[in-house]
Amino acid sequence: MKITDVKTWVVGNPPPGIGGRYFIFVKLTTDGGVVGYGEAYSATFGPHVTAKMIEDCAERYLVGRDPHDIETFFRRAYSSGFSQRPDISMMGCVSALEMACWDIIGKEAGKPVYMLLGGRVHETLRSYTYLYPHEGSVVPSEADNPDRNVYNDPELAAECAAEYVRQGFDAVKLDPAGPYTAFDGHQPRLVDIDTSARMVKAIRDAVGTRADILFGTHGQFTASGALRMARAIEPYDPLWFEEPVPPDMPEVMAQVARGTSIPIATGERLTTKWEFARVIENRAATILQPDLGRSGGILETKKIAAMAEAFHIQIAPHCYCGPIVGAANIQLAVTLPNFLILESLKQWDGFHATLLKKKIEWQDGHVIPSAEPGLGVELDEAVCEAHPYHGSHLHLDMAPKALVP
Numbered sequence: 001m002k003i004t005d006v007k008t009w010v011v012g013n014p015p016p017g018i019g020g021r022y023f024i025f026v027k028l029t030t031d032g033g034v035v036g037y038g039e040a041y042s043a044t045f046g047p048h049v050t051a052k053m054i055e056d057c058a059e060r061y062l063v064g065r066d067p068h069d070i071e072t073f074f075r076r077a078y079s080s081g082f083s084q085r086p087d088i089s090m091m092g093c094v095s096a097l098e099m100a101c102w103d104i105i106g107k108e109a110g111k112p113v114y115m116l117l118g119g120r121v122h123e124t125l126r127s128y129t130y131l132y133p134h135e136g137s138v139v140p141s142e143a144d145n146p147d148r149n150v151y152n153d154p155e156l157a158a159e160c161a162a163e164y165v166r167q168g169f170d171a172v173k174l175d176p177a178g179p180y181t182a183f184d185g186h187q188p189r190l191v192d193i194d195t196s197a198r199m200v201k202a203i204r205d206a207v208g209t210r211a212d213i214l215f216g217t218h219g220q221f222t223a224s225g226a227l228r229m230a231r232a233i234e235p236y237d238p239l240w241f242e243e244p245v246p247p248d249m250p251e252v253m254a255q256v257a258r259g260t261s262i263p264i265a266t267g268e269r270l271t272t273k274w275e276f277a278r279v280i281e282n283r284a285a286t287i288l289q290p291d292l293g294r295s296g297g298i299l300e301t302k303k304i305a306a307m308a309e310a311f312h313i314q315i316a317p318h319c320y321c322g323p324i325v326g327a328a329n330i331q332l333a334v335t336l337p338n339f340l341i342l343e344s345l346k347q348w349d350g351f352h353a354t355l356l357k358k359k360i361e362w363q364d365g366h367v368i369p370s371a372e373p374g375l376g377v378e379l380d381e382a383v384c385e386a387h388p389y390h391g392s393h394l395h396l397d398m399a400p401k402a403l404v405p
Helices: 048-061 070-078 088-109 154-167 190-207 223-236 250-259 272-281 296-310 323-333 350-354 381-386
Strands: 003-012 022-030 035-040 126-130 171-174 212-216 240-242 262-267 361-363 366-368
Touching: 003 048, 003 088, 003 262, 003 381, 022 048, 022 088, 035 088, 035 323, 048 070, 048 212, 048 262, 070 296, 088 296, 126 212, 126 262, 154 171, 154 190, 154 296, 190 212, 190 223, 223 240, 223 250, 250 262, 250 272, 272 296, 323 350
Parallel strands: 126 171, 171 212, 212 240, 240 262
Antiparallel strands: 003 022, 022 035, 126 366, 361 366
16 A cells, blocks of 8 residues: 555634634545545644645655555654754644544554554543633623623633533633733733632632633743742632643743642643653653644654653643544544543534534533544545635734733
């Protein structure tokens, strides 16, 4: 079996844009006509540049080769251009192509990918959702006052969290800690500490012990600033404090981990076993959040999870992108003894469902893994063709100026 063709799509994500401005998908085709799909979670370059990078990587290291040779492909791409070090852009390309290879491998074997990775440990997967603004009937008052939303208004956040709990979720996440900038980490403003504490308290009052609260930040703070924030929210017992300091120095994150009772979670911006190993050896986090569209792919993240398991560290796969990364996360999570919880884009409805020929199954707060071969989902190519993205924005942006208290 040989890979003969590669095709990419940059698909615009219509409003409300849950999961980002666009999704970057790839399709690999073999000489036997078997198709595999992948997706990159890449934010450092424009989407069309990234799509060309994926095609370039495939032409160099996959076309004409057997998709089963995952280790060989990874090492060649990892060492591309005499690099041989973690590279977030290359790993976005590798991750997309690697999961497409696994999709093909599973289809050829007639089995879900998880059956080829050690088998199924979990029958279902506990999931969480963000509190998303503009939830219509959930928080209708937002439409009347757009300055109020579920990230800055405790009442709205509590209403939204309670609605998600009614739907079946037993964990919700929010990012109320103020802006994040290209100049972080910074000391949190007192107003941001106060708002965060009031938000978390309101949610705890609304949901009681029926749901965990996941406190998200994006590397916004210095270690001392993160500890000030942690002290303010500790009374409400969050399940985690996510990425309290920038991801480039796990030694600094370890200072936060030692100074708070809240579990520290991190990993959405990390790639490969080498970057995650630094987090583990520094005891910087007890929950790792690899994103399979960036971390190095399914097999690489299986290795990351195995390293974490040896240190009693749990895995909570990250997903702020499209449904192919979501499907890959599911295939891996099913196999992990140290799985904690899965990020879900609400109930995998909306445009995420439209992009697939059959939506990801969700019921009572849990994802139901597909028994179909490969990744368990099929991309609807007609929908991809009908929703091209023509812009040049990055998937995510940080504020370009330093925060002045």
